[in-house]
Amino acid sequence: MNEILKQKANDIKLLLTDCDGVLTDAGVYYGDIGELLKKFSMRDGMGVERLRKYAGIETGIITGELSASVTKRADKLGIAELHLGAKNKPAVFNEIINRLGLQPHEVAYIGDDYNDLEVMKLAAITACPADALPQVKAQVNMVCELKGGEGCFREFAEWLIEAKNEASMYPVGQGYIILTNGRKIGKGEPAYIIAEIGINHNGSLETAKQLIDEAVAAKADAVKFQKRTPEICVPKDQWEIMRDTPWGRISYIDYKRKTEFGIAEYAAIDQYCKKLGIDWFVSPWDTNAVDFMEHFDTVIYKLASASLTDLALIQRILETGKPLMLSTGMSTVKEIETTMAYIRNFDENYPLCIAHSTSAYPCPPQELNLKMIETLAAKYPGIPVGYSGHETGLATTVAAVAMGATFVERHFTLDRAMWGSDHAASVEPGGFQRLVKDIRDVETGAGDGVKKVYDSEIGPMKRLRVNISDEYKEKPVA
Template sequence: MTATAERTTTQPVQIGEHLVGEGQPVYVIAEIGINHNGDVEIAKQLIDVAAVAGCQAVKFQKRTPEIAVPEHQKAQRRQTPWGEMSYLEYKHRVEFGQAEYEKIAAHAADRGIAWFASPWDVPSVDFLNSMDVPVHKVASASITDLELLRAVRDSGRPVLLSTGMSELSEIDVAVETLGTERLVMMHATSTYPLPPEETNLLAIQALRERYGVPVGYSGHEVGLQVSVAAVALGAVTVERHITLDRAMWGSDQSASVEPGGLMRLVRDIRITEQALGDGKKRVMPGEASKRDSLRRVTA
């Protein structure tokens, strides 16, 4: 008999009505992001898609463009469906404000699904706090923004921390700043679209062992297989960008999941959860008759 390595166990985190962590249903997040292209009606349709598929939440992105857009990019010219404009003007064009988010909140409530967003600056944290979101999501691009992390921490809300394009030393500082009491980490690779060879799903276990918190997966790949494999490797939450049509205009559309794909993804996640079981090897009920009829020598 050989000894087996002891696996790190983590405590679930309460996010709204749901516990997120080991032994709990995978918390599936449909990231709308900016795939609504500044249109509240498209955002509502995407909320409908997520609700029908069985997701627990939809996620947006919230920015104060003057703060969040890097200075060297503000004046860059960009071709958009609304004509050529500066990158700063474009970010204003696709940004939702109070009126739009009130409509989003009402529609999400009607559909029985939570909503929240990734704040990209401190005023956006304050705005989302005023909307009483159940959780804050720190985007991979913001993991080194300590002012933002402190504002998120001080909100008292649980935090989803994405770890794309980050070294362990940067994640260490972020975790030290946020604390681990209400933290769920998300393994991510910030390549759009994400090739399988850059996914590195075994980092899910490595992050759990290093930080002792629940770890999920934020995917940007084309297809569904990698996200399902993440669940098999212990991801407690799965986040994927969603779209009405990958041919729509926008930088994130091609790495997003269409409505039919989202339905299949949630279905396959739930089947994988059932298939994982509890890890205790034993004779299953369906095996009993075969054991009796096929085993010639019993122990």
């Protein structure tokens, strides 16, 4: 990515776009009563949401069109800057930035036709779809690989997100890291809540999609899977041990193969998660699994507690450059220190966060040791510390957030009675919804630490207090 453009992208606060030929395919469609309609790409809609969420960039539409469907689409996506029937796009551009108090260097533009050429001269960064006119392609900073109405806006949006965050993509020692999609984990951010599906899909893609659906319904931030190469991870002396499974009585190695997803399943999961707007990633258990996962643009890698001392696996993850989440269950302080030293020797500023964990399934309350969250935060200041829990209740995970956990992870299942090793220590959909709600309530309830008298207290004050300060005597009751 061009360094000058990256610097420009850091200033962008508003992305303006033409509609016909960018957000739509430029086709002409009519409704039942002959009204002009438009065909929009769902991916472009997600681009609007992701720009707002991950880069703080709002979107505006300037178009010569007068279609009611454009208005409905803008309303659905929360686009306040909608300018239909625009005959003079440069004038509209200037009116918008003057009213919003923006400068031209804070605005990007994407268009495709002759009437976009003049307004493009005013914007800091410009782009066009793959099927734009040649004169437009010759003028813009970026020509998208996708066509209008087929995701070109989303492509440019993702470029802006990456460009805006790349310069400070992985700040270490500042209390937070930034995932590959621009999302922050750490100090000052809402807790990042992970529903670990792991292998609870039992080898079924349909079950995995149901779990993703439930995680989205619970408003989790991410789902996590596990990826193993069975021939590497299963000791050879256990390969032929027979085991009763849903597929009948088969060898242990065949059982492990049955529960592993391949390229087709993970490609489907990748598309499904992107469609639903939820992050996804995995815990790889061997270096081949990392190589496999590099086919996908996941947001982070998780190192399972069992792998904390696997330096070859850690090395392979570090070579990807993606952020790393360490889990510290079944580990001594010395082992944690050794792994941390290894990572810092690779790159002192490597993007890293640490999860306190106790690797018992399920874990009794007396072994949760949640004060380790504070201990790790004090030992590694500036590095986000979270919690990976395996208990059966919800209260202690909520307490972990109250004690400073910047992210939490719990195993997730459709039914704890399902066949499989991790289901019993997992949270069911209804429980996960309560967990997320309770965590958000705790975060909201924490407030800002500044004492104040709320409007809701004025009534009780006037009824109950003997001496009322002058500033509140005339204040109306809420």
